[in-house]
Amino acid sequence: MTARRGWHLRRRDLRFLGVVALNLACVAGYLATESGAPDTAVGGWRRIDREALERRIESGELSRQEALWSRPVEVPK
Amino acid sequence: MTDVACDLCPHRCVIPEGAAGDCRVRVNLGGKLRATTYGRPSAIHIDPMEKKPLYHFLPGRPVFSIGTAGCNMHCRNCQNWQLSQRGGEEMETVHRAMPDEVVALARQEGCSAIAYTYNDPIVFYEYVEDTAAAARSAGMRNVFVTAAFINREPLRRLCRVLDATTTDVKAFDDRFYQEVCSTRLKPVLDALVTFREEGVWVEVSHLVIPTLNDDLQQIRRLCKWVRDELGADTPFHFLSFRPMYRMQNLPATSPQVLEWGRREALDVGLHHVYIGNLSGHEAESTYCPRDGTRVIQRIGFRVVENLLTAGGLCPTCHQPIAGVWT
Numbered sequence: 001m002t003a004r005r006g007w008h009l010r011r012r013d014l015r016f017l018g019v020v021a022l023n024l025a026c027v028a029g030y031l032a033t034e035s036g037a038p039d040t041a042v043g044g045w046r047r048i049d050r051e052a053l054e055r056r057i058e059s060g061e062l063s064r065q066e067a068l069w070s071r072p073v074e075v076p077k
Numbered sequence: 078m079t080d081v082a083c084d085l086c087p088h089r090c091v092i093p094e095g096a097a098g099d100c101r102v103r104v105n106l107g108g109k110l111r112a113t114t115y116g117r118p119s120a121i122h123i124d125p126m127e128k129k130p131l132y133h134f135l136p137g138r139p140v141f142s143i144g145t146a147g148c149n150m151h152c153r154n155c156q157n158w159q160l161s162q163r164g165g166e167e168m169e170t171v172h173r174a175m176p177d178e179v180v181a182l183a184r185q186e187g188c189s190a191i192a193y194t195y196n197d198p199i200v201f202y203e204y205v206e207d208t209a210a211a212a213r214s215a216g217m218r219n220v221f222v223t224a225a226f227i228n229r230e231p232l233r234r235l236c237r238v239l240d241a242t243t244t245d246v247k248a249f250d251d252r253f254y255q256e257v258c259s260t261r262l263k264p265v266l267d268a269l270v271t272f273r274e275e276g277v278w279v280e281v282s283h284l285v286i287p288t289l290n291d292d293l294q295q296i297r298r299l300c301k302w303v304r305d306e307l308g309a310d311t312p313f314h315f316l317s318f319r320p321m322y323r324m325q326n327l328p329a330t331s332p333q334v335l336e337w338g339r340r341e342a343l344d345v346g347l348h349h350v351y352i353g354n355l356s357g358h359e360a361e362s363t364y365c366p367r368d369g370t371r372v373i374q375r376i377g378f379r380v381v382e383n384l385l386t387a388g389g390l391c392p393t394c395h396q397p398i399a400g401v402w403t
Contacts, residue, residue, distance in 0.1 A: 044099040045092040052166040053104065053113065060173065062165045065115035067103050068203055069085040069231050075078065075093075 079108035086149045086199055086227050087264040099259075100200040101164035102147030113165045114145035115204045116175045120160060120195045123186055127378040129222050130314045130353050132363060133400030134241045134278050135190060136373055137380035140220060141183035143174070144195025145204070150224050151259040152247065154286060154324040161196040162322075176208040180215050190240070194222035202231060209238035218401075221277075225268035226260045232268055236275035241401065243314075244269055245282045248290035249299035257289065266302070273307050278401050281307070282314040282353070285330045285338060296338045300345040309346050310366075310399035315339055317354035332358070348399075365391035365398065372398055 056062040078094040083103055090098035092105040102114045124142045126135050146168045148161035155161055165171065174182065183191050191212050193205045198221055209219040218240040225232075225244045244265070247254060251262040272279045281303055285291050303311050315338050317330040335352045339360055342350040348366035352358050356377040363373040370393045374382040384392045389402040 044088050044090045045096045046099065046101055046164075048095075048097045048101065048104065048164050049166055050095045053164070054106075056166050056171075057113070061171045062113045062117055063111070063115040064106070065112045065203060067083070067085075067110040067112040068206075069228075070081050070083050070103075070110035072108060073080040073082045073091055075080050 081105040081108065081110045083110055084228060085202055085231050087261065088149060088226075097164060098149075100147045100149040101162075102145065102200050112201065112203045114147060114171075114201050116173065117165065117171045118143040118145050118174055118179075119165075119168050119170050119172070120144040120157075121172060121174070121182075123188060124192070125378040126190070126220075127375060127380070129192060129194065129220060129243045129280075130282060130316075130351070131220060131241055131243055131280055132314070132351060132373070132375075133280065133312050133349065133398070133402075134220070135218065135401060135403075136383060138190065139186070139188050140190045140192045141179070141186060141188040142192040142194050143179060143208075144193070144198070145201045146171075146196065147200040148196045149200055149226055149260070150197060152224075152322075153257050154284070154318065154321050156319075156321050157195050158322040176204070176211045179208050180211045180217065183212070183217065184215065188217075190218040190220055192220040192222055194220070197223050197226070199223060199225075199227045202235065206235055206238060209235075213238055223268075224258070224260075225265045225272075227264070227268055229267060229271055232271050233275060236272065236277050239272075239275075239277045241278040241280070242272050243280045243282055244272065245284065246299060247284070249295050249302065250290065253290055266306070270306055279307055280312040280314065282316055283338075284316040284318050285334060286318040286324070287327050287330055287334070289327070291330070291334050291338075293337055293341055297341045297345060300342040300347055304346050308399075309348050311347070312349040312351065312400075313342055313347050314351045314353050315342075317352075319354075336360075363398065365394060365396050367391065367396040368394040370394070 081092050083090045083098050088099045092098050097104045104111050122142045123139050126138050126140050146163050146165045198205050221239050221242040254260050254262045315335045319329050339350045352360035361375040362371050372384050
């Protein structure tokens with residue numbers, strides 16, 4: 001009886017240790033990806049109300065001035 | 078369809094057709110990037126130079142100030158969020174003022190300088206450049222009020238037409254930049270060095286936010302960096318935080334914390350350390366770093382007394398006070 005309870009506890013302990021190890025692995029993975037983040041974010045953009053924008057450009061409230069520091073990027077088909 | 082990459086700031090957005098960059102105002106229309114707020118300011122005011130804050134650049138002069146929609150930073154405590162966190166098509170008020178018209182208006186209002194301010198002027202780069210060039214031709218100065226999240230090459234080019242900058246360093250902590258402002262620290266520090274290298278007059282502001290960037294060790298590190306990279310004569314402005322926008326959960330900065338910060342900055346060796354947003358405080362005035370004479374007295378944004386000699390010297394010990402005085 002005593003021996004069986006002892007074995008049962010050990011199995012529970014092992015399961016608990018497994019969960020702890022899994023958590024540690026997740027934390028380590030998160031920290032590794034965070035510390036490796038580049039200095040610059042690449043590729044951000046926002047959806048806009050294009051119709052409203054075009055309307056305000058047509059009415060002269062906004063501008064169609066070409067911006068500097070831009071270059072075309074071909075999208076792979 | 079062609080995507081467009083914007084290389085103006087370190088976000089380096091790659092923007093699909095019909096969308097905007099992270100700043101909301103640089104838009105890909107038909108495969109070309111358009112600066113939609115060019116010549117379309119949403120805020121026009123005449124401010125005292127001290128409001129920028131610039132304390133060592135034409136003190137007491139009025140400065141014609143313009144800003145547009147959009148920003149490449151998204152600070153949770155932004156005080157101009159109605160302007161900065163919206164695209165041009167979302168604005169109720171948009172004025173039409175092309176560069177020559179801005180210069181003419183500024184002159185008409187008796188201003189000898191134009192400030193690009195309110196939102197970060199990086200996002201209306203082309204408008205700044207053309208207006209500043211026109212202002213230069215008319216004998217006026219240009220002031221760039223920024224958080225300096227910009228790539229080096231565009232900044233170098235712009236510096237040719239700039240005379241002064243107030244650059245806001247949000248924290249000396251990259252994690253703060255990522256979590257509070259959606260940007261990074263290093264490009265900002267690089268930009269400050271570029272301003273100095275290009276001969277633009279630099280003043281640094283730093284908004285102290287309780288619990289987020291008010292650690293005195295961090296403030297000390299920032300001040301040491303300013304001393305070593307920009308020079309001990311660089312004016313440094315501590316500003317008081319007030320609950321704003323998406324940061325209503327924190328209290329205003331206590332005057333004591335600002336005073337502690339100022340003490341750290343002076344201890345590190347900075348010569349001109351100010352406390353803003355606390356009208357009537359003695360740290361609003363300029364003192365000679367050699368003999369302590371109060372050379373410019375200020376109350377709020379008002380210059381009450383200016384004792385500097387014509388050459389920008391202390392009237393008692395004749396120590397040159399760094400700045401652009403005339």
